[in-house]
Amino acid sequence: MLERPAEMFDRHREWEALTSFATDPSPSGARLGVVSGRRRQGKTFLLRALCQATGGFFFAADEATDRESLTRLGSALADHLDAPAPLTFETWHAAVDALLALGRERRIPVVIDEFPYLVKANPQLPSIIQNALAPLRPERDNSQVSLLLCGSAMSFMGRLLSGNAPLRGRAGLELVVPTLDHLLAAQFWGITDPLTALKVNAVVGGTPAYRREFARDDAPAGPEDFDAWVVRTVLSPTTPLFREARYLLAVEAELHDTGLYHSVLGAIAAGNTHRGGIASYLGRKSGDLAHPLTVLMDCGLVTREPDAFKDNRTTFRIAEPLVTFYHAVMRPIWSDLGQARDATRLWQRSQRRFTGNVMGPHFERIARQWTRHFAGPEFFGDYPSDVTSGTVNDPAARTSHEVDIVTTGLDDDDRPYLMAIGEAKYAEPMGLGHLERLRHIRQLLTAQGRHGAETAKLVCYGAGGFSEQLQEAAQGDPEIVLVGVDDLYRAN
Known part of the structure; x- marks a missing residue:
């Protein structure tokens, strides 16, 4: 087992799974793993640390054309191999074989981060990888590459190994990097007062990046500082947290009509947790909600829980606390927040919604x-x-x-x-x-x-x-x- 980086907070289970998969010495040929999870959970940090510890190859895809992505991959591979000039690939078939060739001498991880960007430009890429990893293929059998495909688009990543998808049955690892639970989140934020930790968790959940990058390590100094912390972080238009809840929907390619999905989330945040209540809130028929609710569940933004005593009754809940906070507190005063010099009065006016629509349901959760x-x-x-x-x-x-x-x-x-x-x-x-x-x-x-x-x-x-x-x-x-x-x- 590789030593976990000292700067890594928790993620013991994820690190153990990745290092075991990437360094398994069994001569089984090239193997495939899939890593997913919502944005800002530290997936890239985990995989970069894995490649640094093993001498593996890490490639971060961009939103680009197919040709540009192949060119960038060739340049990255040349840097990794200390080649005198960038490698040139005309097709992804050749590029994937070049990646498999990295493992001719030893077991090595090869990471493709933001894999959905590549597939958006070339939908045949999963099939190309499937064929490259086919049994009895010399390029696969003579390789010891542990190929890891990573992505944040949960609806896409969830389908990658499901049903009749090309890569179904090919993966030896399927790892979802979750948000930190409330106990770990309190430790990560350095909050020792339980009630303050609960309130902070109800606003930003357990996403690690919300403290480090988004809030710049600004945590409430104590219970008396919580209100001021909300005003200077989440409710301030100058911080990334201010618009993050809106951007979470933009990441998912499946959410074409974002207005509809925001309305569904707003209905749930307002306390309408059953299909009939959501439909009534939106002024639609209950049957019209099947598709948007399914898409939101596939994206990991909404969960569905069966009723303990009624087989035909289902409860829908928002999975990301920041989305609940946005719809319950920020969305009703959005235009005022953008113009206010100081959001303190707006926050004070929002206390009833915060207590009833955010803290109450979050405490139950x-x-x-x-x-x-x-x-x-x-x-x-x-x-x-x-x-x-x-x-x-x-x-x-x-x-x-x-x-x-x-x-x-x-x-x-x-x-x-x-x-x-x-x-x-x-x-x-x-x-x-x-x-x-x-x-x-x-x-x-x-x-x-x-x-x-x-x-x-x-x-x-x-x-x-x-x-x-x-x-x-x-x-x-x-x-x-x-x-x-x-x-x-x-x-x-």
């Missing part, structure tokens, strides 16, 4: 992620197998109840059972009323015959604290679990 990936058995008695949200019918009251966090486990017979149901509140302190609501929902689920409902724990996730009465009730009852912000920032 972090609570679900923490429950699924970080909470230990001391909270729920076992490790969860799934965590989502759900809707419970209440026939007697002719209504239904939304459950923010539904935690499911597996019993000894591998049957799903209900471990816990929970409610998450960001702003208001939680009290006995919230607990009684959960008790009522548990009774409904028990009456419906839901496996494990009668013993399911009742969990209150409260960023605003808990009343004395609720704390006293929890002390004497093991079925009641209280989870505060401090708990969410402790990994077990």
Whole structure:
């Protein structure tokens, strides 16, 4: 295993996967790997570091014509080989064979970054690579190149190895570089106060570049500095963060009608998380949303979560916090932000939307992620197998109840059972009323015959604290679990 660069934050899993793939000494011929992930996650940094550590070849593609890209590749290869003159390639067939020839003597990584740019100019390129890596082909069999194709266009990269795509079945590595989770993001930003870390994460998420390049290492000095930090970074037209959410959509070639996709995202950011609500917000029929929602999911900007209790109900959520912040806070005051000398008053006027449409949903999201990936058995008695949200019918009251966090486990017979149901509140302190609501929902689920409902724990996730009465009730009852912000920032 190659030593991880000292300046690299975390990415242990990604570095291990890349170095294992790139240095595997088995004589299996040239091999293919695909690396993807949204922009600003550090993919290029990872792959450049890999090539520097191994003497590999790195080529960063540009938006260019096919001929220009071949010329640039020839120049880059000549520099790598210390050739006296640039190499000339008439076709990509010859260029790919030249790349494979780099590995005649030893295993070596060859990276093509921003691969979608090349395919945009030459759609046959995936098929050319497929043929170059065909078994029993001497150029492939006599090569020890680990070819890595990298790209940020998630819809394109997701299709590269799927279905009947030319490269389907050719890749020995498929690595998605994710955003940092909320715990790692707090460490990366150097924020020790849990509530401040939660608020910063709700604005910029876990994208590493948003601190280093975009905010120039400007992090809130403490809880009292958060509002001023928002004004001088995200809400300032002079910083890259100001327009980043709009540019995230421009990266995806599949998003032709950006106005429609911004409207769909705006509907979700406004709290319309179900297909019917989104359609009503846009003034369209529900069936008209199938394509835009699918495209946004393929791009990694929207996630779809099944309802824990209703098979025909789906919840849509925005995956990138900065996009939610833009649509909930910035978009309604966009023209004012561009003209204001100081955005402080605009930010103060936006507090209701920030609390209700950004912090509330984000706190629920972090609570679900923490429950699924970080909470230990001391909270729920076992490790969860799934965590989502759900809707419970209440026939007697002719209504239904939304459950923010539904935690499911597996019993000894591998049957799903209900471990816990929970409610998450960001702003208001939680009290006995919230607990009684959960008790009522548990009774409904028990009456419906839901496996494990009668013993399911009742969990209150409260960023605003808990009343004395609720704390006293929890002390004497093991079925009641209280989870505060401090708990969410402790990994077990």
